[in-house]
Amino acid sequence: MKDRSHKTQAHRIAITGCGGFARKHHKAILNLEKRGLVKLVATCDPNPQQRSNATHDFNLNGRGVKQHESFESMLTENPLLDLVTLPTPLPLHASMHATLVKQEIPVYLEKPPTLYPVELEQMLQVEKLAKIPTTIGFNYIHEDNRRELKQRILAGEFGKLHSVGFIGHWSRPMKYYARNFWAGKLFTNGYPNLDNPAGNAFSHFLHNLLHWAGLESMNHWAKAHAVQAHYYRTQAIESADTLFLKARLDSDVELRFAVSHTWNEQLVNREILQFDKHRILYDVNQGYQIELAGKAIETGIAHPHDHLETNLIAACELRTSQNRRPTTSLADTVPFVELQALGLIATGKIKALPETDIEYQRDNSDSSNQVPVVAGLAEKMEHFVQTENATSDLYSSSKQWVQLNDINFKNSIHELNQASA
Secondary structure (H helix, E strand, O other): OOOOOOOOOOEEEEEEOOOOOHHHHHHHHHHHHHOOOEEEEEEEOOOHHHHHHHHHHOOOOOOOOEEEOOHHHHHHHOOOOOEEEEOOOHHHHHHHHHHHHHOOOOEEEOOOOOOOHHHHHHHHHHHOOOOOOOEEOOOOOOOHHHHHHHHHHHOOOOOOEEEEEEEEEOOOOHHHHHOOOOOOOOOEOOEOOOOOOOOOOOHHHHHHHHHHOOOOOOOOOOOEEEEEEEEEEOOOOOOOOEEEEEEEEOOOOEEEEEEEOOOOOOOEEEEEEEEOOEEEEEEOOOEEEEEEOOEEEEEEEOOOOOHHHHHHHHHHHOOOOOOOOOOOEOHHHHHHHHHHHHHHHHHOOOEEOOHHHEEEEEEOOEEEEEEEEEOOHHHHHHHHHHOOOOOOOOOOOOOOOEEHHHOOHHHHHHHHHHHHO
């Protein structure tokens, strides 16, 4: 392994990208740098305007950060890096991850690593060569409340876990899908980026549910063996913006997942765990509540901290840690990647909701800011997640289950490409 010893104790970091979500990496690392924990050495972006914006907004020149046009030149001219972060477009993840692993540079790879199970298998083969395991940017698994509650679940305090559910309602206007070349698309130039709410915006929470249901140990994620799915679009996109997903997991737990980017008065992210008599409600922003027979018996508040900063520091510390175990490793994401892909396969054709069911919240100054409104959708999402065998005009408990063992992901994703062409 290359000798990366250096006088300063601050971890030497490079960020790949200056726009989009990379800006959040720049902000987080600037905050960590102010605390003396890291040093941003270099960044790169092929877009000169994005580089210029980042230079201005994050004082890159004043901090001595080298700015490069290409990923390759950034690595060539900065050989002694402790960590490179990849908040890059999804189609670039696999190749950039492989380049860094082969150069023995530790990687922080933004979620999702990929949404194509075949590509994930290829990435896992590359990952076997990594001297320090890659950290995946699923930022809620490290939460103290979450881990303490899971330990209590594993100890049997609440009895049998029957189901895990999530309700997510985040309004997104049409310009959300115009922010880059792959948003809202299942395929770009034949590449299966498979962008969908379960795989992107709400991916943290699908990964979270599988972690709750992984009952073998703290660092275990359950896998789906059968899936039902109903996916819809209200915007003029190729993929879905609203979905209802149900899965049978190998831990004998049922997963129910209802999310939408249509308009809602409040931002909703609620994880729901149902046991014999107890129920746990968990919100990453608010905290948790434990109920027994419908009455709250315990509450806990969310500990204020920056999830991205915490995860980045944990990734840096793997370099000197004796326990080189990322909070989420690349292998840990297999259940998530498979499940969200199974959802797309199980739904078949993504349906457009009838225009007669849709109204719009509009920003009169910008038509791209309009957000679809579907009357009664929030109630249907709640019903789906909290009711066993729920059925409505948007979902049916009698729909055929797709079995993991019956699926060849390469063939099934190819068929999706043919159907969307």
